[in-house]
Amino acid sequence: MNDRANNKCTLGIETGTIIVRQIVGEKEKQKALDIHVVVPERKPSIEQIVDVFVKEVEVNSVDVITDKVIVRGEFEIKAIYVAALPEQPVHAVEVKHYRWTLDIDIPGARRGMDAEASVIVEFVDYDVEDHHRAYKYKNFEPIECDDGEDDDDDNDCYDYDHDHDNDCHDHDHDHDHDCDHHGHHHHRNCREFDVSVILKVIAKVMTDREVTIGTGTLPTTPKG
Secondary structure: OOOOOOOOOOOOOOEEEEEEEEEEEEEEEEEEEEEEOOOOOOOOOOEEEEEEEEEEEEEEEEEOOEEEEEEEEEEEEEEEEEOOOOOOOOEEEEEEEEEEEEEEOOOOOOOOOEEEEEEEEEEEEEEOOOHHHHHHHHOOOOOOOOOOOOOOOHHHHHHOOOOHHHEEEEOOOOOOOOOOOOOOOOOOOOOEEEEEEEEEEEEEEEEEEEEEEEOOOOOOOOOO
């Protein structure tokens, strides 16, 4: 009984096919997002934003269509801030499950092919309107009471969150000014800000191909 009868492979004589995983294409692309954040009413307004960061960044799905990959994911935003209260307590505001979608062109991609994607955060920053104290803190601008006096009275420099409007209400006059009665001017409560996020997404499309092996005998001597 010879080797072939024992179903042993003799190199250069036996033929067959193997499945090879082939990369059709790989590409990276940026996704820029501008997100408006509002502090919930149950929380105090913002005196100073300490830090804003993105966490729990995930890719939820990767879909392949003709010459394109659709990547979907989500992340969370968390902002740490000093509250506009005399005690200046530290609070946090979060945006959970913020969803994003990005399409990436990959020539040769076809529906049914396998794909995978990864994502990283490249940039995070925040912006506040310039009439808020938080803007001045961010841009290192001097913060002073606008009443022309250098007093230590917290009532002149802090905004309070009450259930009524007596912060800015003069009993003798009805007006919409920002606490400018009695010669004082208060910065308006900061309850909103914008966050800019830039993601980098890398997508890869793969497919399985059959490769035939053992179509001839091996050379007896190496070339070259």
